Amino acid sequence: MIELTKIPNHIASQLLKIKAVALRPQQPFTWTSGIKSPIYCDNRLTMSYPEIRNDIAEAFAAIIRDQYPDAEVIAGTATAGIPHAAWVAQKLNLPMAYIRDKAKGHGKENLIEGLITEGQKVVVIEDLISTGGSSIKAAEAVRVAGATPLAVLAIFSYQLDKGIQAFEEAGIPLQTLSNYTALMDVALAEGTIQESDFELLKSWREDPSSFGK
Ligand SMILES: O=P(O)(O)OC[C@H]1O[C@H](OP(=O)(O)OP(=O)(O)O)[C@H](O)[C@@H]1O
Numbered sequence: 001m002i003e004l005t006k007i008p009n010h011i012a013s014q015l016l017k018i019k020a021v022a023l024r025p026q027q028p029f030t031w032t033s034g035i036k037s038p039i040y041c042d043n044r045l046t047m048s049y050p051e052i053r054n055d056i057a058e059a060f061a062a063i064i065r066d067q068y069p070d071a072e073v074i075a076g077t078a079t080a081g082i083p084h085a086a087w088v089a090q091k092l093n094l095p096m097a098y099i100r101d102k103a104k105g106h107g108k109e110n111l112i113e114g115l116i117t118e119g120q121k122v123v124v125i126e127d128l129i130s131t132g133g134s135s136i137k138a139a140e141a142v143r144v145a146g147a148t149p150l151a152v153l154a155i156f157s158y159q160l161d162k163g164i165q166a167f168e169e170a171g172i173p174l175q176t177l178s179n180y181t182a183l184m185d186v187a188l189a190e191g192t193i194q195e196s197d198f199e200l201l202k203s204w205r206e207d208p209s210s211f212g213k
């Protein structure tokens, strides 16, 4: 198990190694929030690398054992949080559930799949935080079910002011394994991004909402 203090740079390095991080300044990506961005981090690719997904699951499990030992359910956000929630729940021998972005339109019309019952303490697992909108919505669904979201844990955060404020306002602790600061540090140190791209990413980061407009 890697030391917890080394996790942010280690995960950032792994994400760069498997090319989960893509830069496309000329044709910005559209994020789920509608933000246009020169960078996209596809953490779903970690599923395809057993060693990396295991590092992620170990780190999440260590945080939960240490800081949320009374967690009773591990809940993944649909879709990208689901596999990681499953691996963490397996490591901790805890029940797992997942939370859809909207209730299913047929069948049982569930928003939450699997069991989250009144009074239970739940840790929500997400792959990535931009504005925090998706994972806060999932944590609110936990509250509506009468349960308590102890925290959202995610692999990566862009550390956008909007996301940080949204978690503060929702009163939900957020912890991430890696983040934009670590990604930029590692990418520069490893020579994965050019100085010119770094400057562009820095200016985008200062005002993400108006990029590409
Ligand atoms: O913090 P936010 O602004 O909400 O953005 C992050 C969310 O966006 C992505 O999901 P996406 O909507 O692409 O769906 P997916 O998980 O099904 O791929 C990602 O997996 C997070 O859930």
Ligand SMILES: O=C(O)c1cc(=O)[nH]c(=O)[nH]1
Pocket (backbone or CB within 6 Å): 030, 031, 032, 033, 039, 040, 041, 042, 043, 128, 130, 131
């Ligand atoms: O905000 C998003 O939609 C988003 C950004 C990103 O870098 N990666 C991702 O999967 N989603």
